Amino acid sequence: MQRDLVERARRGETEAFDALARLVSGRLFAVAYRILRDHYLAEDAVQQTLITIWNELPRLREPDRFDAWTYRLIVRSSVAEARRERRGGTSIQLLPEDADVSPAPDQYRAVADRDQLERGFRRLTPEQRAILVLQHYAGQSLAEIADVLGIPVGTAGSRLHYATRALRAALEADGRNVAAEGRLA
């Protein structure tokens, strides 16, 4: 179905592009959100990516490469959005309505882990976040990541290594800060 839509959208059929955009937008938004950690920036990245898809689709020779191409576009748009963001604002994660229900002790630990991950992840560069999202969220292999980013496999492996190391370092630094604050309290 997707291949047919890609072929028809390449020929300029806007109805096919409409259907194709709705088909792939969820995947694109999910990746953009996880890189950017911001709903509105992710929306902008998706919109830019879809417009680029419409403008550049005729150049894509192999429709089977559509998914990899769109991953490349959404990563680029997301990184560009992250760099463009000069507002310096922080997004607020709303708690569900039953948030006042006290969690079990192991749930406290899980919440603390997530908060630490959120802080540590935000300390990474957009490029580092992107490569971690491609592997740990999109489930891509190193070869697929290299294909998406247009880099050699060895370079992809190296970048993944450094991104992982940077995140671990950020988490350890965060853990030390939390421990220090605990001693001061």
Place this chain on the structure above:
Amino acid sequence: MTTLNDFDRVLGEWLNEGPNRAPDRPVDLAVEHARSHPRRPDLIGFLRPDPMARPFRGLGMGLRPAMILATLALLLAAVVAIGVGGPKPSVVLPNPSPSASPSLSPNPSSSPNPTGTAPAGILVDLTVAAGQPQTVDVIDESGTLNEASSGSPTDGQGFPSDTVEVTNIDANTLQLGWAGFPCRTDHELRIGSDPRVMTLVRPPCDSVTDSIGIDRILILRFSEPIVAAEVAITIQ
């Protein structure tokens, strides 16, 4: 927080939390864009590079030197041809002909070069925040371009990679912004007989392949008003 052994698992689980469905707004706006920008027939589309093509893919290592030698030979031939044909003026500021129409023609093909001479080239050294030198050879076939100069991009990639963003600085001045790899790139910008139709030739970058590009900004000052929204730029 966790041991290193389950780091990947925890990270994966955390990344899996979050939205998986896109809001309607960006999709609706993109579809609206597509409806308001129907594709024009692209007669030379087969010449444009595939965005997912990989240079030298499928070629053996032994063929790479041959490709490089062939490229060098072509470059040498081009240099010789330019030397025989006489140097191209590097900076020419053609004054608009007094007989040129003061307003833009709605028909792109009905506004020929008013000077009737060969298009003049303006070689612009682009200011870039990082990477290798970048130039643009601006070929104006409309005779309405007064000046071409570089803007001052900031660090990082602010423009999309696959399109050129066009904005009006004033009624007669356009800013073109795009991004690309930070390798040495000698672009060519052809402004058609209708100055609203342009083609940016961007040679592929074989030496540096990175997911992140750098910005380029080109400022074009025309002798007549020009509206950014009416400008169509094709990237080759």
